[in-house]
Amino acid sequence: MAYKIGLVGKPSVGKSTFFNSATMNDVPEGAYPFTTIDPTVGEAYVRVECAAPEFDETCTPDTGYCADGTRYVPVKLVDVAGLIPGAHEGNGLGNQFLTDLNEADVLIHVVDFSGQTDAEGEPTEGHDPRDDIDFLEEELDQWYLEILEKGIERYRSGYHGTEKDIEIELAEQMSAFKTNKDELKRFIRRVGVGFDPDEWDESDRLDLAREIRKETKPIVIAGNKLDTPEGQANYAEITDDPEYDHLPIVPASAHAEKALKNAAEAGVVDYDPGDNDFEITGDVSDGQREGLEQIESFVTEYDGTGVQQALETALFDTLGVMAIFPGGAESMGDEQGRVMRDCFLLPEGATTEEFAHHLHSDIGEGLLHGIDCRSKRQLGGDRTLHHRDVVELVSTN
Ligand SMILES: Nc1nc2c(ncn2[C@@H]2O[C@H](COP(=O)(O)OP(=O)(O)O)[C@@H](O)[C@H]2O)c(=O)[nH]1
Numbered sequence: 001m002a003y004k005i006g007l008v009g010k011p012s013v014g015k016s017t018f019f020n021s022a023t024m025n026d027v028p029e030g031a032y033p034f035t036t037i038d039p040t041v042g043e044a045y046v047r048v049e050c051a052a053p054e055f056d057e058t059c060t061p062d063t064g065y066c067a068d069g070t071r072y073v074p075v076k077l078v079d080v081a082g083l084i085p086g087a088h089e090g091n092g093l094g095n096q097f098l099t100d101l102n103e104a105d106v107l108i109h110v111v112d113f114s115g116q117t118d119a120e121g122e123p124t125e126g127h128d129p130r131d132d133i134d135f136l137e138e139e140l141d142q143w144y145l146e147i148l149e150k151g152i153e154r155y156r157s158g159y160h161g162t163e164k165d166i167e168i169e170l171a172e173q174m175s176a177f178k179t180n181k182d183e184l185k186r187f188i189r190r191v192g193v194g195f196d197p198d199e200w201d202e203s204d205r206l207d208l209a210r211e212i213r214k215e216t217k218p219i220v221i222a223g224n225k226l227d228t229p230e231g232q233a234n235y236a237e238i239t240d241d242p243e244y245d246h247l248p249i250v251p252a253s254a255h256a257e258k259a260l261k262n263a264a265e266a267g268v269v270d271y272d273p274g275d276n277d278f279e280i281t282g283d284v285s286d287g288q289r290e291g292l293e294q295i296e297s298f299v300t301e302y303d304g305t306g307v308q309q310a311l312e313t314a315l316f317d318t319l320g321v322m323a324i325f326p327g328g329a330e331s332m333g334d335e336q337g338r339v340m341r342d343c344f345l346l347p348e349g350a351t352t353e354e355f356a357h358h359l360h361s362d363i364g365e366g367l368l369h370g371i372d373c374r375s376k377r378q379l380g381g382d383r384t385l386h387h388r389d390v391v392e393l394v395s396t397n
């Protein structure tokens, strides 16, 4: 099951540009792990330093691809259109919007940092991007609050005829958010409101809703349109504003990423997505050269176009996901001589046993132990794995 990253934002901030550039990749045919007819769902990649060279091997990926020692590992990217101001008070958030949101593990909120689109996405000047950042958080928090209140109602009315602890009732009500009673217990403790919902006033309920939302639907900001002077000024100001310390803000130009991907496809530049440099390798007009030079100064200053960086911040920094390579302690190749066909993305803190179950329940059931292919040491089933570990699983199945 691939991780799902949701792209959200009001109209005209650059969601489609971001989505198209992130999913437009020169991938070997047949390498897609899933096909889709839904144009708003696509395959993007996160970069992981390939482990094969450490073993003097060249990898042969089945999913994603490898370029110059960097693995590009697939994730699902969803363009969640439909965020408009006031939706919540009016007709509520759209159904498709909520379904898409529910399925996303993490959100990238694309914000127009140039301030040249108003709250409705119409052209303007001097719009404060902070209003958009606040708007989405408030909107999501309100949505969570509604669901939380339903859970409290159910608890009060003794639904199912049994008395239940509040965290159990809330876990049931919020199951779509991939949380559970133990987590909810932790959130309630952290907010410090106690375990009797009759004691929760309005602001307690909102604080709790907000905490659950932050944990189950974390947000990364893509500060887009940073190729404009206004965008750069806003970026400097907002990253300096302590009110926004709680959010990772990635400087981005979806435009630049799209232009580089187009140029790479046309064979005039050599560019690996995410790099902070590229080379002009083909014939370009003076105008094109000038455009590429502008992009070059941007990617040098901001360490890339920000599209890859936003995806990786969301997956690795915010969710804490780790990449695990399958290997062999004796030899890296499998029966067909293929090396590191996969690079698996697992949740933070996953153990050898969880990795085995992720591959196949049979392998998990029959697991004897793992082997760390670098040190050749045995890994017990309950051992926590780390990002970029290379692991052989020894199983009776
Ligand atoms: N300057 C600049 N303009 C951008 C950037 N990304 C998108 N745009 C422009 O913003 C407008 C809206 O983009 P689009 O991707 O359709 O936005 P969406 O409505 O959020 O999907 C288009 O005119 C894009 O060319 C960017 O990084 N820099």
Ligand SMILES: [Mg+2]
Binding pocket: 015, 016, 017, 081
């Ligand atoms: Mg769009």
